Amino acid sequence: MLIQQLINGVLASGIYALFAVGFTMIFGIMGVLNMAHADFGMVAAVAIIWCVGAGVAPLPAVVVAAVVMLLIALIVERTALRPGRRYSGDAAVEMPLIASIGAGMILQNGAAVIFGNKALVFPLRLRGFFHVGDYLVSQGLALSLVVSAVLLAGLEVLVSHTGFGRQVRAVAQNRNAAEIMGINTERIILLAFAISALLAGVAGCLVGVSYGLVAPYMSIPYAIKGLVAMIVGGVGSLPGAVIGALLIGLAEALTVNWLGSQLRDVGVFAVLMLVLAIRPAGIFRLAAVR
């Protein structure tokens, strides 16, 4: 039973990592928390449901959903986050924080008005299991883990080994000096934001693929786990976010094993408190995307 739960924990951590990396990327580059980040996942998932329901084939539906989600994400960036960049000090942090909470509420309630406040069946679900010895491996979660690993490895290559990645790191580390180097910082911020939104969109769809259901308010627990994983790993660190996601996935699974599924979040917050007590800056003590 314990090993089965540990397998489940590792598998679930793929989706958490996608959300956490998006959170940490935006914080690393923009210095703000985008509280609407996980809602982009919900938007992508319900957009696929809407498209497939309207008779669109699955693959074009994914493309349409990605475009819709990106457009909504860019509107959120322009209206909720960008105005804060005109200010400095606390206002530059607090204004986007509050505005993005509002944007998230608009997205959640908007989806609830359109689709109803209920769980929606995701049309592209994978509900089978692999049998590995005595253990069961969810096909959906296994796919989620593989997709997450591939995307995050690709992101690591992009950030660490390309000219675009150098520009992203430069903007994250010193926006003013980056501007003097001729980097179009607004363009880099927008591209990085779009990448983080796409990661959230993929994560939201993988929730649907793995569990078969999505809902307008589904993003709240994933936002909390993504934020906890980011803090545990070290705010601004991409590898830290992945390690943080793995730790909370395992903590959640162990809590389910020992205390039952009703108390699954206890382990998540126990890890958070433990890490904050021992290493307040997180496991990877970084303050910028690298």
Place this chain on the structure above:
Amino acid sequence: MHLTADRISKRFGGLRALDEVSLEARTGEVTAVIGPNGAGKSTLLGCLAGMIPIDSGRILIDGAAARLRGPADLIPLGFTRTFQNIRLFEGLTAREHLDLARRSRERISGKGSAPDAMSLLRRVSLDDRAGALPAELSYGERRRLEIARGLATTPRLFLIDEPAAGATLSEQRAMADLIRSIAEDGIAVILVEHHMDLVARASKRVVVLNFGRVLTTGTIETIRQDPAVVAAYLGTTA
């Protein structure tokens, strides 16, 4: 390149940081700006770099008004600068700093328009530190990397802010020689500096600022003998 700052003024609330300051910088020359703390030297550099909006006055390039709306205009105009408090990218190696700057230049002027990163690192004696992060470099090395990063953008005007802060005497001399060689390569240099020995070694034309005004302009020899400069700069009675 002939840069003219024509009667530039800047106020911060009740403080007149620059009061009708004029100076010129020409290709192949180092124009040094000296003055006591609070004289307005770094404010002047900020204004010339478009990072601090001026209240009045003009900045002319070869006789035409320059459109400096912010830091993003620097590279297209052929300007670059260093900072009194060094601003490097802590997660990028020395080589990556130069690659980043070269890429910016090449976006504007086409491929092959920027110098090779390793040759620039050799020029500032950092070729054996190409893979080092800023935190692994000494203070002097960090200063030189910032200058190399500026050179990688192939500037026409280089604004250098206190490059010898915290440097030893031998480092100051090496820095003066580097700055002079930058000008000799056909770049106009404006150097803000406290150390008179470095200024004397690097520059022939010196502008002295005090309380935001140009006290006098001249060669280092005439400046050193000017009683008003001695009184203002050294804080002694002439």
